Amino acid sequence: MTVTYSSKVANATFFGFHRLLLKWKGSIYKLLYREFIVFATLYTAISVLYRFFLTGSQKRFFEKLSIYCDKYAEQIPVTFVLGFYVTLVVNRWWNQFVNLPWPDRLMFLISSCVQGRDEYGRLLRRTLMRYVNLTSLLIFRSVSTAVYKRFPTVDHVVGAGFMTRYERKIFDDLKSPHLKYWVPFVWFGNLASKARKEGRIRDSVDLQTLLNEMNKYRSWCSLLFGYDWVGIPLVYTQVVTLAVYTFFFACLIGRQFLDTDQGYQGHDLDLYIPIFTLLQFFFYAGWLKVAEQLINPFGEDDDDFETNWCIDRNLQVSLLAVDEMHMNLPRMEKDIYWN
Amino acid sequence: MTVTYSSKVANATFFGFHRLLLKWKGSIYKLLYREFIVFATLYTAISVLYRFFLTGSQKRFFEKLSIYCDKYAEQIPVTFVLGFYVTLVVNRWWNQFVNLPWPDRLMFLISSCVQGRDEYGRLLRRTLMRYVNLTSLLIFRSVSTAVYKRFPTVDHVVGAGFMTRYERKIFDDLKSPHLKYWVPFVWFGNLASKARKEGRIRDSVDLQTLLNEMNKYRSWCSLLFGYDWVGIPLVYTQVVTLAVYTFFFACLIGRQFLDTDQGYQGHDLDLYIPIFTLLQFFFYAGWLKVAEQLINPFGEDDDDFETNWCIDRNLQVSLLAVDEMHMNLPRMEKDIYWN
Amino acid sequence: MTVTYSSKVANATFFGFHRLLLKWKGSIYKLLYREFIVFATLYTAISVLYRFFLTGSQKRFFEKLSIYCDKYAEQIPVTFVLGFYVTLVVNRWWNQFVNLPWPDRLMFLISSCVQGRDEYGRLLRRTLMRYVNLTSLLIFRSVSTAVYKRFPTVDHVVGAGFMTRYERKIFDDLKSPHLKYWVPFVWFGNLASKARKEGRIRDSVDLQTLLNEMNKYRSWCSLLFGYDWVGIPLVYTQVVTLAVYTFFFACLIGRQFLDTDQGYQGHDLDLYIPIFTLLQFFFYAGWLKVAEQLINPFGEDDDDFETNWCIDRNLQVSLLAVDEMHMNLPRMEKDIYWN
Amino acid sequence: MTVTYSSKVANATFFGFHRLLLKWKGSIYKLLYREFIVFATLYTAISVLYRFFLTGSQKRFFEKLSIYCDKYAEQIPVTFVLGFYVTLVVNRWWNQFVNLPWPDRLMFLISSCVQGRDEYGRLLRRTLMRYVNLTSLLIFRSVSTAVYKRFPTVDHVVGAGFMTRYERKIFDDLKSPHLKYWVPFVWFGNLASKARKEGRIRDSVDLQTLLNEMNKYRSWCSLLFGYDWVGIPLVYTQVVTLAVYTFFFACLIGRQFLDTDQGYQGHDLDLYIPIFTLLQFFFYAGWLKVAEQLINPFGEDDDDFETNWCIDRNLQVSLLAVDEMHMNLPRMEKDIYWN
């Protein structure tokens, strides 16, 4: 379920964003607390080791090592690598959202262009609409783990009413080594063409508007599929992950408080708790978590798209619009500004 | 109300932007003065504490702490994190502006394609136009806090003349667990289709142009809804906020003027007022405020979109265009360049 | 008048861009020389003050202050803030250029789709074209200071032949508290629809192509209006301006040449003229000037769009195309590659 | 074959990306291990040379050289140059993916708009579809090395059934010094026009929808061609490569562990293995590899597009859709939500 907080930030107020820091759901704390515990534990372990278990010369070596690590930790370009990478991930994520297929445009057209309030007319409109929903369901099944869990087999698709038994038979009989999510669209096109011949769709203009809209819908579907199929190249993700992990590894040793008596530069204070390093952990690991969460927005994270809800909403709404509401118009009345 | 200053910067003049620094409305000062006071007060409090209340050894500890904080404050990548984040927010904000639904395109088409200067024709055009305005109103209600305050219930929508009582009854009778802002568009489509049958819309070409335009309008509406529904992931906002707040927290301690007699490097001057730290507060906090203000442009900030004004303008103008102005053409005359 | 230099850089040659450094019109020198003089004067004044008027201890204080200022000047993230901001401004500026309304697409369509070489046909085509030009003029008047100066009142619009007296009367009679630049488009739509009824436009396909094109034109107009209405949020501009001004303020003191005898680090040379600081002034202030010049491209800067020229060109060309050139075809001949 | 890992990152989990670090296929290790071995060997060689073979004064010179190199290595702006360059490459790569020509939109239209279940009708639809596939094949041959290997001559194209012998003859007879991949589209247009005359395509609306869709397909094809033809300017790629190579060259000498007895600053520890430099090699060289892999996504890298698979899939699926499935509709039944 997407975490919506826009109403909380409608106005820019006194320390406006601080309220967001107190949320738990979808928050940085919920996403990071496990990593944070691991990091803090390791840091403490090393600190304890250094303070209590190392001999004098080991301590001297560790101190040099620590300074060495600290020096290189600063040279790792975590900020830039993350900045460029997260920008890429966020853009892809938003494009996926924008290309979620909604059948609303098609249902308006089907409701107004496929004629006949008799049973055959209703059947036509409902079937066309069902094909549209079926296609997006087939796509969602291969894109979203949540949807796949709900519809693990085509039987479940049939059972949920998206496909009839007879359609399933024809679907299964089609021999193709490739994915067949495009099949309902061929049916849609052919059925619309048939309706045109039978006069249920008035003329080619109406028909082509429908087909064009269908093709738009298909493009959304296939774009989603494409985003899933061709992700950000693995190397890029690995480069970024390596950079961040290396940085934290270097911090574990390099940000230890060293014996103030040794007089190392910048090591004249022992706070025990490396407050700024822990905060840095939050920034960088949190930034990486943004990427982790958004790189596949069809999972079950707090912030992922609710595809199962979409599927239900689309079927319910679109059948309602093309059947019950078809030509069921409110009586026209003069509005209150008439003259 | 959006703060428009473009006429002030039409020409690049001598220190052209300095005039903008003197504005109050929508300015950085108005947005930040409260945070600034808090920051300055805390800084002063710590300064007073350090100068007058700490004992010698406490002072030495504080001085070490201050140097430690200052060192890490510089390592916090506020600039980049803010740069990438604000760029993202500004892009979303502008896209929302560009996708504000304006009924002008539809009103031109309805005025020229829906025939008949008799009462039925007027009723048709006004009703179609009303459905368009009604949809955007329904969307605005769920997107904008200002509009929601004005139209807290559907009764208010009916009262303002966007919906008739009879339409409301049908609207309420539709059983759907989902939002119903698409309903007026089904009516629009069906009514247009009916008008086509009755010959008020001449042919399918005219009809489909209308329906396509309606679908464009719907896409704007649903995109606005999408921007509200799926915001920038909470984690991202939290990461940025944490980074900025941590930076200022580190500055409170790290930018204190230390006892010049102690001979700390870079601490041989005591100005009492940390002028550059305060200016930095203005840059960074101001930059974050840009994000706060734009992340939800439908609130009541000085720079937010005037949705209530839009709603009124759209209804007034669109009814005028499709009713009074329909086929009310100025007499054609030869222009002054004729031959 | 836009400064066009693309022909000067057609080929990448030996130190190719150095020729651009010698231009005056629209150049950094012309834009900045006044600020530069102010900056240099202030710098000199401070320098003279320091060298000749301060007492010994005042000098010591000033030196510390200077080092302090210099240290913080380097911490001000002018580069990034400017980089992100100017990128934003340049994108907006280019989008405004791309959305300048040109009537060419409409004039081709009107010339080929509105029939009749008789006077009524000519009147029809000219009037339609005039409405198009009128709309963009109305928009330009509210967007561009240069156009507003030329057409301060609607009388000037009538006088220049964009509107007839009769149209003006109808225009004024329309009661609306809102801007009325959309009015000529309603006339356009209705007139086209009338022409369709009278057979001057052959069928709905021709009519709808015209209306769609008109709506595109309208979208350009309203986008221009939108860019003017909703600028970059004031806070953002203020943040950037503050950052740059603060930087230069810090430089005035921090980049003084200090007494080399005092042995301050990095202060063992006295050049009198701070050549690099002056060059930095040119970069940063020049970069900010880029933003100042482009933030409103409808002013009277050297690099602003020539809206008045556009208005004249559009009217002249479009009337020529739809009237004189209508069906005035060159005799078809075989070209030289025939067979 | 594209490396798909999106299902592995569906949910943001505990150290979510670490699993990706263990993949081999398409991974940074597979891509970089050879370069890494070379780099490590050179580093070791220099290290051995310094430690065992240089005389005392040679060592001192080497140490100075090393410090000199280290100082400049840090000044090379590898991060930024790579950041900007990789962003550019990734954008181009994704645009190429988005513009891969898929015939699905066309096959829906052909299946529903080209009438006749008789042999002539089938022949028409199959031939139209074949022309579409032929065009993309011709483009792919000049763009993708993998496809070119599979279809080195036009004979292979004929042999694979994309072109008939007779078509090939006409194709070869066309005299043009330029590429002829556009020829099948002229045939497509003319054949569709002929079908319109023979009544197989019902009217101009159906015909123009087909032709528009064909033109969209052609635009995708030519855009792919354009991306191949006009790459990122060679200079840019060279600049980036030079920067990265120089950086590593500087590291080879500058990151050596120097004799700790000499007391050079930051050289009081000898770890033998320059762990952070090796990790830096992985970041930067890995980042450059991202660019290398994506700059031409039609090669045979692990992450390149499977163009040969596309070609097969498109032919098989599109012939199936326009022939076997044409008007082969499942019987309409009431769905389970009927009333």
Next chain:
Amino acid sequence: MTVTYSSKVANATFFGFHRLLLKWKGSIYKLLYREFIVFATLYTAISVLYRFFLTGSQKRFFEKLSIYCDKYAEQIPVTFVLGFYVTLVVNRWWNQFVNLPWPDRLMFLISSCVQGRDEYGRLLRRTLMRYVNLTSLLIFRSVSTAVYKRFPTVDHVVGAGFMTRYERKIFDDLKSPHLKYWVPFVWFGNLASKARKEGRIRDSVDLQTLLNEMNKYRSWCSLLFGYDWVGIPLVYTQVVTLAVYTFFFACLIGRQFLDTDQGYQGHDLDLYIPIFTLLQFFFYAGWLKVAEQLINPFGEDDDDFETNWCIDRNLQVSLLAVDEMHMNLPRMEKDIYWN
């Protein structure tokens, strides 16, 4: 002629990009060698001056100056300014490529929608096509120096067969103070409209598809014109050039090897050849050259678009497609997968 190297980088191989470093044509070496020689000569001259001609105290002064210059050279934000600027230039360059007008879409439509294999039909199609090519030629003449050299006067345009003498006369007779590249499009529209009346174009649907396509073509043309007319603001280019030149000026002095005996920090090594400074020259000047080369892609650089070739190709191909190939279809045969 564009330098195409994509086939060389199809696969990511061992040190994949190093092969690119050895190319000459369009390479950084070819573009930069003159500047490089100048830079190296000046550096050597200063070095010789310092080493052999200066007196002791002059040397001391020079050394201080050198350290001063070096310090400021590092403060000049060349990387960022170049990064942002080159990104802008590259985007514009690619958009110009994408908007190069290709007549292919129009020629498909004309070939299939303008009827008649008789001489009048051929004449019609060829003339329409010629008008299209003529327009882009007129645009190219004002945009591209190479094309302008080839067609310095309208006589050359007539001579090359793009315009007939009679057309030229009408063209010249049109009285307009503005550019007249739009004139052939008015002819195109009117001629198409005439063909529609004579039944050569079947109906308004076919006609409007043609006119829409023509308008798309026109938009490409005018966008190219716009890119030429309104370039990147001169100030921006000057700022970037100044920054880079200043940096190299500072390097000339600041990167000299100083007398190691004086014990300046970081100056304990004298290599004579400032290898890293020379490499930096290659990066930064090379990066700037990328911009110089792409800022006007219609010149005669190695990497510029081959507009003259385009013009020839477009005319040849488009006349072929609409004349010889019109309705000259290969016999339809069953493909090899039939059943």
